[in-house]
Amino acid sequence: MVKEKIMTTDAKLRIDPELTRDVLKHFLRDEIRKVGFEKAVIGLSGGIDSAVACYLVAQAIGPQNVLALRLPYKTSAPDSLTHAQMVIDALGVPSDTIDITPMVDPLFERLPDMDAKRKGNVMARQRMIVWYDRSAAIGGLVIGTSNKTELLLGYGTLFGDMAAAVNPLGDLYKTQVRVLAKHLDVPQPIIDKAPSADLWIGQTDEGELGLTYAEADRLLVLLVDERYTPAEAIDAGFNRALVERVWRMVRVNHFKRRGPIIAKLSSRTIGVDFNYLRDWGY
Amino acid sequence: MKPLTVGLAQVYPKLGDVRANCELHMQFVERAVQHKVDLLVFPELSLTGYALQDLVREVAMRPTAEHPAFASMLDASRRLDLVVGFAEVDERGRFFTSAAYVSQGKVAHLHRKVYLPTYALFDEGRYCDLGESVRAFDTRFGRFGILICEDFWHASPPYLAWLDGADVMIFTSASPGRGLGYEGKLGSSRFVETVNQAYAALFGSYVIHVNRCGFEDGLNFWGGSTAFNPDGDLIAQAPYFEEALVVAELDLGQIRRTRTRLPLLRDERPEVTLRELQRILSDR
Numbered sequence: 001m002v003k004e005k006i007m008t009t010d011a012k013l014r015i016d017p018e019l020t021r022d023v024l025k026h027f028l029r030d031e032i033r034k035v036g037f038e039k040a041v042i043g044l045s046g047g048i049d050s051a052v053a054c055y056l057v058a059q060a061i062g063p064q065n066v067l068a069l070r071l072p073y074k075t076s077a078p079d080s081l082t083h084a085q086m087v088i089d090a091l092g093v094p095s096d097t098i099d100i101t102p103m104v105d106p107l108f109e110r111l112p113d114m115d116a117k118r119k120g121n122v123m124a125r126q127r128m129i130v131w132y133d134r135s136a137a138i139g140g141l142v143i144g145t146s147n148k149t150e151l152l153l154g155y156g157t158l159f160g161d162m163a164a165a166v167n168p169l170g171d172l173y174k175t176q177v178r179v180l181a182k183h184l185d186v187p188q189p190i191i192d193k194a195p196s197a198d199l200w201i202g203q204t205d206e207g208e209l210g211l212t213y214a215e216a217d218r219l220l221v222l223l224v225d226e227r228y229t230p231a232e233a234i235d236a237g238f239n240r241a242l243v244e245r246v247w248r249m250v251r252v253n254h255f256k257r258r259g260p261i262i263a264k265l266s267s268r269t270i271g272v273d274f275n276y277l278r279d280w281g282y
Numbered sequence: 283m284k285p286l287t288v289g290l291a292q293v294y295p296k297l298g299d300v301r302a303n304c305e306l307h308m309q310f311v312e313r314a315v316q317h318k319v320d321l322l323v324f325p326e327l328s329l330t331g332y333a334l335q336d337l338v339r340e341v342a343m344r345p346t347a348e349h350p351a352f353a354s355m356l357d358a359s360r361r362l363d364l365v366v367g368f369a370e371v372d373e374r375g376r377f378f379t380s381a382a383y384v385s386q387g388k389v390a391h392l393h394r395k396v397y398l399p400t401y402a403l404f405d406e407g408r409y410c411d412l413g414e415s416v417r418a419f420d421t422r423f424g425r426f427g428i429l430i431c432e433d434f435w436h437a438s439p440p441y442l443a444w445l446d447g448a449d450v451m452i453f454t455s456a457s458p459g460r461g462l463g464y465e466g467k468l469g470s471s472r473f474v475e476t477v478n479q480a481y482a483a484l485f486g487s488y489v490i491h492v493n494r495c496g497f498e499d500g501l502n503f504w505g506g507s508t509a510f511n512p513d514g515d516l517i518a519q520a521p522y523f524e525e526a527l528v529v530a531e532l533d534l535g536q537i538r539r540t541r542t543r544l545p546l547l548r549d550e551r552p553e554v555t556l557r558e559l560q561r562i563l564s565d566r
Contacts, residue, residue: 011463012463014463015462016462016463016464016466019462019465019466020462022523023459023468023502026523027497027500030496031497031500034497176462274336276335276336276337277297277333277335277499278499279297279498279499280297281297281298282296282297
């Protein structure tokens with residue numbers, strides 16, 4: 001891509017981080033308290049997204065009201081735990097560390113042909129189980145940390161890390177989350193390291209996806225926010241194969257962004273024409 | 283000439299809870315009375331909340347004393363004039379997004395939202411019928427116009443209200459905030475502030491804009507209510523995102539002074555507009 005075009009799309013990705021922080025702080029405080037809760041639970045992976053979300057929710061409702069959970073598996077990178085601890089120490093949030101190995105290994109032993117991807121999904125869902133149980137125990141909401149890039153590309157586990165009550169990052173591209181992280185003073189090692197779901201040793205997001213977040217975001221902001229057709233994106237200078245691949249990933253992963261399909265039989269069907277906000281009655 | 287003291291009631295209505303919203307209105311009425319407010323303006327759908335969807339059937343009301351919430355508004359209007367937002371149902375079961383100017387126990391004017399955004403995050407056209415008129419109306423302070431949100435995202439309704447005699451425009455909104463690309467304010471704030479300033483300057487009129495705040499399912503309402511004077515100068519603004527009562531003094535004499543210096547109203551040629559519009563429509 002020629003430099004000018006990169007600069008133009010980078011301009012489209014620009015955010016005012018202080019304004020973003022302000023809106024998200026209000027959002028978290030409002031959507032948690034409006035439904036009668038004072039507390040929140042968040043899984044800290046040691047990655048940048050959960051770190052940013054933790055900073056935001058701590059600022060929104062007070063650090064004492066946030067329970068940060070470190071849920072390692074035996075193959076988790078040691079850095080993950082250290083970096084999560086940096087966030088906990090910086091914010092002064094209560095925390096707990098629970099090893100999920102004995103929760104998932106029995107299933108792995110029962111089904112020895114399970115590949116790395118399936119195991120990764122099992123672990124993600126097991127973590128979700130712990131978050132939701134702890135949130136019930138303390139009377140709080142589970143905070144989601146999936147960013148817009150992941151949600152669009154389908155880079156998340158349905159009912160696993162995608163499960164949450166409220167998600168402050170779901171409308172921010174990874175590139176924008178990074179800007180926000182810097183503005184919030186998230187510890188530098190967390191900002192600098194290669195994003196990874198850490199579901200197997202050596203896994204990196206960009207290695208798995210086959211493209212960098214910077215490339216993905218430049219393209220996604222055009223296709224999604226700016227309503228470019230794939231043909232228009234190619235005209236704008238993006239590689240044809242990349243555009244086709246990315247748009248296909250967005251399409252085939254849409255099922256992760258919608259509830260289960262219900263067969264319409266009556267004149268008023270849930271998910272079709274039974275239209276109320278989730279904030280109904282609050 | 284005594285200034286007109288306008289209260290901008292930047293409230294956070296509770297979705298679907300008319301009774302709670304009525305109480306909220308009464309709290310703001312009390313505060314406004316203490317500030318000697320003459321006219322208190324509430325945002326779009328202030329009595330009901332915005333994203334009603336199928337709830338509209340449950341909360342819609344006739345603008346009469348039959349409905350307890352509307353009765354309270356009529357009652358309060360004996361102390362000061364009010365503009366209140368609500369979901370209206372007419373005698374044939376059609377729903378509208380409406381605003382009522384109530385004064386001294388009566389409805390002085392009813393505006394039904396003419397432009398219903400039904401695109402992107404908006405789905406208003408699914409639930410509500412379209413308003414059919416844009417009218418200026420007389421109040422004890424002068425001749426005013428009321429428009430609701432999307433109505434002023436089209437140049438035509440403000441223009442019509444102006445030609446019909448509105449020297450004070452009251453815009454009420456439930457405007458969701460979006461657009462992070464500008465510094466210090468959301469894209470939607472920038473757009474609305476820009477057009478409000480333009481209308482004030484182009485029409486030599488006061489333009490009052492009252493927007494709500496709060497959240498509905500992650501939609502943020504950005505507040506930032508404003509009052510612009512006939513020169514297009516900002517004379518009052520509420521904070522973004524927070525509930526607030528802002529009081530603005532309108533020197534209605536400024537309208538004449540501005541229009542003497544800049545007689546855009548005098549020089550406006552609506553017959554040219556009408557003729558050209560008829561030509562354009564017949565060519566379609």
